[in-house]
Each structure stands twice: as C-alpha cells, then as structure tokens.
Amino acid sequence: MAVYSAAAAVLAGVESRQGSLKGLVYASNFQNVKQLYALVCETQRYSAVLDAVIANAGLLRAEKKLRPHLAKVLVYDLLLGKGFGGRGGRWKPLLERHQARLKAELARLKVRQGVSRNEDLLAVGPKPGPASQVPRFVRVNTLKTCTEDAIDYFKRQGFSYQGQASGLEDIRALKGKCFLLDPLLPELLVFPAQTDLHDHPLYQAGHLILQDKASCLPAALLAPPPGSHVMDACAAPGNKTSHLAALLKNQGKIFAFDQDAKRLASMATLLARAGVSCCELAEQDFLAVSPSDQRYCQVQYILLDPSCSGSGMPSRQLEEPEAGTPSPERLRALAAFQQRALSHALTFPTLQRLVYSTCSVCQEENEDVVQAALQQSSGAFRLAPILPSWPHRGLGTFPGAEHCLRASPETTLTGGFFIAVLERVEVPSSVSQAKAAASELTPSPAPKRRKRRRKAVAAPGTQPGK
Ligand SMILES: C[S@@+](CC[C@H](N)C(=O)[O-])C[C@H]1O[C@@H](n2cnc3c(N)ncnc32)[C@H](O)[C@@H]1O
DSSP: OOHHHHHHHHHHHHHTTSSOHHHHHHHTTOSOHHHHHHHHHHHHHTHHHHHHHHHHHTHHHHOTTSOHHHHHHHHIIIIISSOOTTOOTTHHHHHHHHHHHHHHHHHHHHHHHTOOSHHHHHHHOOOOOGGGGOOEEEEEOTTTOOHHHHHHHHHHTTOEEEEEOOSHHHHHTOOTTEEEEOSSOTTEEEEOTTOOOTTOHHHHTTSEEEOOHHHHHHHHHHOOOTTOEEEESSOTTOHHHHHHHHHHTTOSEEEEEESOHHHHHHHHHHHHHTTOOSEEEEEOOGGGSOTTOGGGTTEEEEEEOOOOOOTTOGGGGSSOTTTTOOOHHHHHHHHHHHHHHHHHHTTOTTOOEEEEEESOOOGGGTHHHHHHHHHHTTTSEEEOOOOTTOSOBOOSSSTTGGGSEEEOHHHHSSOOEEEEEEEESSOOHHHHHHHHHHHTOOOOOOOOOOSSOOOOOOOTTTSTTO
C-alpha cells in the first residue's frame, strides 16, 4: 500500500478513536513504520491548518473521488512536508493541478494570522472550539477491574483524585493531573481534555476503555440485567458491545452484527482484550437477520447504533463548522437506512426495550427517524422517559420528542450525540425493573478520596485473563 493511503487510513482510525496512532500504524502492516508514523503525526499537527486550506481551495468539491483523510495527507506533503518526489502515484498530477490554489490559500492564511513561517501557524492556530474542551472520559472495564482499583492505580502514578464531580462546572475546571468520577455514570473517570491514555498500561490491558461519555449512555440506558439476551445490531468496532458485556457481567448472550469484515476483525481484538466472553460476532447485514430465527427468541434488548454522518464527532467540529455537514443526498441515504434498521429491529417479537443512538447532530438522522419508526410500529412502542435531569433534550419536532437525549460539547461537555430509548407498551415485570433502574441512573456512592493505600490493580500481564 502506498504511504499516503496507509497514512489516510491511520488518520481516519485515530479520529474515530479506533486506536492509538502507534497501534494503528503497526496494525497497518506498512513496511516503513517510521515514515508512516512521521507523516501521520505531522499531518495531525497541522490538521486545523490543512482543513482550512483544503476547504478554502474547494479541493474536495472539485475532486469528488478524493476522500478527506487522503486529501489531508497529500496536501500536507505537498505544501508543508517533503513534496511528492517519486511518490504520489495517480494522485500526484491531480494534486498538482490544484497546487497554485492551495499555495495561495496557505499564503492567505498566513497573512490573516500575521505570521510568515508555516510553523508559526501552529502557535497562533485557530481558536480552540468547544469541541477541543471535551474532557477525556475513561470507562473502567468492570469485567477486568473495579473503579476503586483503577482510581488507586492513577493515584499511585501521581494523578490527583478529586472525588465525584457534582456537575459540569467541576468537570470544566479540571486541569493538570487531576481527575474526577463522573456525576452520572459510576464507572466513568474524567480527565482533562488533553490527557492521552492510549499508551497507558491499563488501557493496553483492556482494564480501561477510552470512550466518550455520550457514547457510554446507550448501553447504560439499555441496562440489560445479567443473564439476558441482547442484540447489538451495528456493533463494530465494539465499544458499546464491551460495555453491554460488562453490564451483563458476561452472563447471558450478546448477538453482535456488523457487515464490515475489517471493522469486525478489530472488534474481535477489542473484545478479547476487554475479556468479553458472552458475545457471538457475525459478519452480517442486520436487515437480513430474521426476527423469526429461533436463536433470537429470547432477545428482549436491542442496541441500534447505525452508520451515521458523524456530524457530532468532536474532531470534525474543530475549525470548519461546515466540514462535518453531510450533503442532502448523503443525509437522505443515511436516514433511509437508519429508519429501515430501526423499523426492522422493532419487529423482533420478544423485544421489550431498544436504544437507538447516533453520533450525528442532524434532525433527519435522529428525531425524524424515531418519529417515523414509532408511527410505523402503530403504537406498539413508545419513547421511554429517561434521565429527566439531562440538560439537552430532543428537538421538539413531535410530541414526546423531549424524551430523547441530545449531547454536545457546549451543553454536556461531550461529543455531539443523540439517544432515544423505545419500550414496548406492554412490558413484563423483569424489564420494568431494568427500565426503572435505568430511567435515572443513580450511581453507587463514589469512592472517597483517601490517603490509605489499597491493593494494587493487577499490572497488565501479571494476571492474564483477569
Ligand atoms: C456507528 S458504527 C457502530 C459503532 C459501535 N456501535 C461502537 O460503539 O463501537 C456503525 C456500524 O454499522 C455497520 N453497519 C452499517 N450498515 C450495516 C448493516 N446493514 N448491518 C450491520 N452493520 C452495518 C458499519 O459497518 C459500522 O461498523
């Protein structure tokens, strides 16, 4: 694979938080690891500058086949790196056609910022938007450790535990090596935004999952009790599946589907690292999974987190508010799939509770999809009233839409997200209990800030399989 395609794939993986830069570089199988690593690092460093230059030069509008991550890597090398030299393949002539325009946009940016060297653009940089203030959320994987032990491990590493946050203000004020327990989710630790834990031994050993708070809510709100059967309809790369397994305590069954073989392969690695043993993975189109298949006759819980525009993902909100805005055609296609998937999920005969989530902020992929599926279910399902104290609610586009949750860097200090919980109108009592437990997640008492030393978390590798 040419270095540019490899770098684009790694960059996309890092931005969608599929792994650490280093891990993805090694997983790419690209021979010259050093060259690839340097190219991605530098492209990332100039990310905001490159986004601005590419957008202002209209490169992606003019070259429809050029994907954004590849464009970024190529433009980095053309304008700021070593130049293509003998590299670049078929992209070289294409980029060279736009070279003058791209150079002019870079020059214009420097004039606007009042700097003369490329390097100086980094120092001035675009003003950090609210997305860059989203803290680093860390979910403790209770299949492998517990919150107290994880907290103790960080304390021994010189981090200062500030106790449980009482609200967003505590989280906003976090800095340096301080960390908190989330006010809502009892297994979620919160660190300052710039904390990078991808190389942390507890993360490498699967004791910690680096997962945004909003993305932890779907499994927490589905709240399947241990022993139950759950379906994860669009599951890869598997962060929510591993969360479901932790809630099930590995007891019961998760049927996880995804139609992307590559993503499923990294999901298998993630699940093994997280100690998940109750999950059956299948490379399959969820729309083709039959509701009358006897294997699924006990499935009462479905998590549906389908492909979406990703317009709520923080990395896309940094510089160009328009950069994450999908075209109307793409939105229509996505929404059509999402609605088919949701309506299909609601036809599983034993289903009692379903969580629909996206990392999109577009009404078309969220409230509109839920409204259409509810209408199609002819009153068999309704929106469950969840987390009444959550500050950001669904857009009031239909009666009851306020039961949906939205999330954003500005309102909840998370990525942009949408969640709806649908429940069957007639619910048997066991599910009512789960529903009641999840309607206002009440964390167990937070581990206190203590001086006393506690038993160490097993150093990764010392207790294999734990
Ligand atoms: C937003 S991602 C899921 C993220 C995942 N829930 C997690 O938390 O890690 C959407 C996934 O849906 C998968 N997908 C898209 N269409 C599908 C289909 N028809 N059947 C099954 N999976 C599908 C994509 O391959 C992608 O991996």
